[in-house]
Amino acid sequence: MSDTSIQSAAEASNRVRRKPKKLQLLTTLSGRQTMILGLIGMGAFFGLWEIAHLMTAEEAKRFLPSPISVVQALTALIQEKNFMADVGISAYRIFGSFFIACVIAVPLGILMGCFAPIRALINPVISGARYLPAASFIPLLLVWFGPTDSQKMALLILGVVFFLIALILDNTEAVATELVEAAQTMGASRWEIMVNVVGRAASPAIVDSMRNMIAVAYTYLVIAEIVAAQDGIGAVMMRAGRFLKVDVIMAGILAIGIMGVLTDIVFRAAAYYAFPWNRKRQG
Amino acid sequence: MKLKPEISDKEMITVNGVSKTYLGGKFTAVDNVSLDIIEGEIVAFVGPSGCGKTTVMRMVAGLETPTTGDILVNGHEVQGPGPDRGMIFQAYTSFPWLTSRQNVEYGMKILGIPAAERRERGQKLLEEVHLGPAADKYPSELSGGMKQRVAIARTLAQNPEVLLMDEPFGALDAQVRWEMQEMMVQIMDVEKKTVILVTHDIQEAIYLADRIVFYTRTPGRIKHDVYLDFKKGQRFTSKEDLLSQSGYLEVEKQMFAWMREEIQLQAT
Numbered sequence A: 001m002s003d004t005s006i007q008s009a010a011e012a013s014n015r016v017r018r019k020p021k022k023l024q025l026l027t028t029l030s031g032r033q034t035m036i037l038g039l040i041g042m043g044a045f046f047g048l049w050e051i052a053h054l055m056t057a058e059e060a061k062r063f064l065p066s067p068i069s070v071v072q073a074l075t076a077l078i079q080e081k082n083f084m085a086d087v088g089i090s091a092y093r094i095f096g097s098f099f100i101a102c103v104i105a106v107p108l109g110i111l112m113g114c115f116a117p118i119r120a121l122i123n124p125v126i127s128g129a130r131y132l133p134a135a136s137f138i139p140l141l142l143v144w145f146g147p148t149d150s151q152k153m154a155l156l157i158l159g160v161v162f163f164l165i166a167l168i169l170d171n172t173e174a175v176a177t178e179l180v181e182a183a184q185t186m187g188a189s190r191w192e193i194m195v196n197v198v199g200r201a202a203s204p205a206i207v208d209s210m211r212n213m214i215a216v217a218y219t220y221l222v223i224a225e226i227v228a229a230q231d232g233i234g235a236v237m238m239r240a241g242r243f244l245k246v247d248v249i250m251a252g253i254l255a256i257g258i259m260g261v262l263t264d265i266v267f268r269a270a271a272y273y274a275f276p277w278n279r280k281r282q283g
Numbered sequence B: 001m002k003l004k005p006e007i008s009d010k011e012m013i014t015v016n017g018v019s020k021t022y023l024g025g026k027f028t029a030v031d032n033v034s035l036d037i038i039e040g041e042i043v044a045f046v047g048p049s050g051c052g053k054t055t056v057m058r059m060v061a062g063l064e065t066p067t068t069g070d071i072l073v074n075g076h077e078v079q080g081p082g083p084d085r086g087m088i089f090q091a092y093t094s095f096p097w098l099t100s101r102q103n104v105e106y107g108m109k110i111l112g113i114p115a116a117e118r119r120e121r122g123q124k125l126l127e128e129v130h131l132g133p134a135a136d137k138y139p140s141e142l143s144g145g146m147k148q149r150v151a152i153a154r155t156l157a158q159n160p161e162v163l164l165m166d167e168p169f170g171a172l173d174a175q176v177r178w179e180m181q182e183m184m185v186q187i188m189d190v191e192k193k194t195v196i197l198v199t200h201d202i203q204e205a206i207y208l209a210d211r212i213v214f215y216t217r218t219p220g221r222i223k224h225d226v227y228l229d230f231k232k233g234q235r236f237t238s239k240e241d242l243l244s245q246s247g248y249l250e251v252e253k254q255m256f257a258w259m260r261e262e263i264q265l266q267a268t
């Protein structure tokens, strides 16, 4: 073999190397890059929406309003229809019911994860209940509570609590056995281990589960506020629907989307500051 | 440097005809093991993988109950885990949500030791395991060897009578393992514990232990129980000192021969 063949092989590999592929496995982006790509993605979404609006026949345009007119509808709602009060009521229903769901699910999930008999007792009921569509409880809840806030919050709770328990059970079971055994050999009590070892170890995963399940709670919001509701974002959208005000319906969707994104950010920030020990190591 | 271990004649751990079966008695992991371990001794459990070393240690720790037989530690029958028997696991068990210092103080907190005393003893132990500068770091910021040192300091902080170590350095690379072994010799000179060390690393066993209990392959029985007489009752702070002892090579060869016997039995 001559030198030239070696050289050409080296050149060939150089040629490959000079053009780094954009989509490499296992790469990370800086915060700035992530934000720019995110903005591009959002821009593309609204751009496609605008194009779709422009391409819609003139007489059908009111059924697919442009993004700008949806934003205008949202500001008009806020300024003229006291929409923030409805947002407040919806937020109260979401957060209130989610708080109650957590108060039930966190201790129960951890208890089930720690003690096999409790798990064996409760798990069949929980697993079964997850398959029941929450909306099917609406007639029952209306009979029990009437068209009240309690009825709507009960629906939101039913929609998430069983999933939340199942997720927290998983989070708890995922805690390394060695951590529990190490605590046992140190003479820690069962209560101490449940709260300060298993609970602490599982807490970042539990907050993650909560973050995912509150997103599900948002998906139930409109269902809860469509039936027998005078106030809340869902009720506003239902009323707009009756008058075919598509821009107002979309403004409602947009409002829920914004609330959802803000909720997600709050959960992520809370996890970041509450669990400094769990932060991913920065490269 | 050569150190003189402090070994009394008091029996610290007594294992009386202990067997352990799994799968409802269908599988015997440990078969009729009896052992007396004297206060201050460092005993290594050596044997082929899966022979039951960990199982015997876990029964001494109280994490597993013997199917037959019983175990006494310092005259009391083992009923369950307790802080008189500290255990170091192969997996890293330093609590990730606590800093090194908080980890080391955790065990003392469980025992109800007052904060000022915890702080003082914690600091002393952190320095003993060379973690002074990393006292306020979380385990995620530490290397494997450092995490293991946190676990060692946390266990020693409870001042247990017995130290149970299950392949404590098994997950570490060779150089770090060597550093940890030498550190252990120094620590044992200060803390003076009765130690059971489970290892499949023959050199590690010869370096650290005063006595080696060699197990047969499954079901685990004691094949040989030997004192390392060539060490003349000494421990060595450097591995080179050990290697230059006359008789070292014979012992190492013997261990490899025993290991080969067990592994070859398995192959047939």
Ligand SMILES: Nc1ncnc2c1ncn2[C@@H]1O[C@H](COP(=O)(O)OP(=O)(O)O)[C@@H](O)[C@H]1O
Pocket (backbone or CB within 6 Å): B022, B023, B027, B029, B047, B048, B049, B050, B051, B052, B053, B054, B055, B056, B218
């Ligand atoms: N909980 C268990 N159930 C069934 N078999 C087990 C269990 N724990 C250990 N064993 C078996 O017992 C034997 C001894 O295991 P172990 O004490 O961990 O071995 P060593 O530590 O010597 O490698 C192995 O064959 C292992 O598979």
Ligand SMILES: [Mg+2]
Pocket (backbone or CB within 6 Å): B050, B053, B054, B055, B198
């Ligand atoms: Mg083992």
